[in-house]
Amino acid sequence: MKIIICDDEPLARERLLRMLTQLGHDVLAQAANGRQAIDLVKQYQPDVILLDMRMPEMSGLECAALLNQLNMPPAMIFCTAFDQYALDAFKAAACDYLLKPVSMDDLKQALDRSMRINQAQLQHIAYSEVMTGASSxxxxxxxxxxxxxxxxxxxxxxxxxxxxxxxxxxxxxxxxxxxxxxxxxxxxxxxxxxxxxxxxxxxxxxxxxxxxxxxxxxxxxxxxxxxxxxxxxxxxxxxxxxxxxx
The missing domain is CATH 2.40.50.40 (OB fold (Dihydrolipoamide Acetyltransferase, E2P))
Structure with a gap:
């Protein structure tokens, strides 16, 4: 899968990059905050984005809310040290919520789950078909x-x-x-x-x-x-x- 990593800690990004590479996935780019992540998603159109929760300029939740407005939002997996935001993350259509330090097994399972289309993507595809008049x-x-x-x-x-x-x-x-x-x-x-x-x-x-x-x-x-x-x-x-x- 094509993936973008978004985390304000370089060491955390490096660790995720290493695990994703070992799992055979393609990391397209890395972002240090939500604002950068949105620009990179628009540019690369990844299948999945790994999002930290607390970041400068724009948090993971704020980023997720904006990503869900895209025509084809990527599947979102939160990777964070804070457990209190899990409910908010799933309300934002997250596929999974992993606590740091993220294990290889948990990451693999989360990515496997993200391979199915998420609800946000489903809604946007259906909406697009109607609005573009592609078919009756x-x-x-x-x-x-x-x-x-x-x-x-x-x-x-x-x-x-x-x-x-x-x-x-x-x-x-x-x-x-x-x-x-x-x-x-x-x-x-x-x-x-x-x-x-x-x-x-x-x-x-x-x-x-x-x-x-x-x-x-x-x-x-x-x-x-x-x-x-x-x-x-x-x-x-x-x-x-x-x-x-x-």
Whole structure:
């Protein structure tokens, strides 16, 4: 990951730099206060920023508040000697709050957690899509997993499959569950997904063909993956029509 370190103590910055290098991350720049950090974030657009709490000119919390106003704020991890600001840090959308001296294990775990998209980034992406008029619908699906909030690009989704009270999203990086309904997804993404069964929506981008199976039923063949999805009889004709215009 691409990281910026912000701490007014040179020795603290040096120690974090050494650990981050050992963990295989790329430190783009270092700042001695929050004001410098904001300029560096705008310049380098890092994935993560490590923030001290008490610094001259601008504190870590003040810096975090301003970073959250950016279009794509980095994930923020506080590294500080003061434990009394933890609640304020998490209110500022921090991914983690580490007490000095920061251990290698704690730093690694915090960075692993920061790899998922944070809530501030999610809100800004959704807001940007609406305000720029990029599309009349979302370009991403948000899913809450054990890693936190993840954002999945619509272009990377193969299909949606109803699974009891949830919907399973099969995408290029794996699969997740969301608590939206197929009906809502079908209405919103009707130009990009087609209903193939009462429990499934398929991306037209990954529709490869249809196959006849036992009992006179048909199944969908998907591009890039080996999954086969059953087609209900009531949707077969509409699928064939869409295939002719693809």
């Amino acid at each position: 619908c979302r370009q991403h699906i948000a899913a809450r997993t054990h890693r936190g909030m993840e954002l999945i690009a619509l272009d990377d989704i193969y299909y949606f499959l109803a699974d009891q009270k949830y919907v399973m999203v099969k995408h290029k990086q794996g699969q997740v569950l969301i608590d939206e309904t197929l009906k809502e997804l079908e209405q919103e993404f009707s130009e990009r997904f087609i209903r193939i069964h009462r429990n499934a929506l398929l991306s037209l981008k990954y529709l490869d063909g249809i196959e006849l199976i036992d009992g006179g039923q048909y199944q969908i063949r998907c591009k890039e993956i080996d999954d086969r999805l059953l087609i209900s009889r009531r949707h077969l004709s509409s699928i064939k029509e869409r295939m002719h215009v693809l």
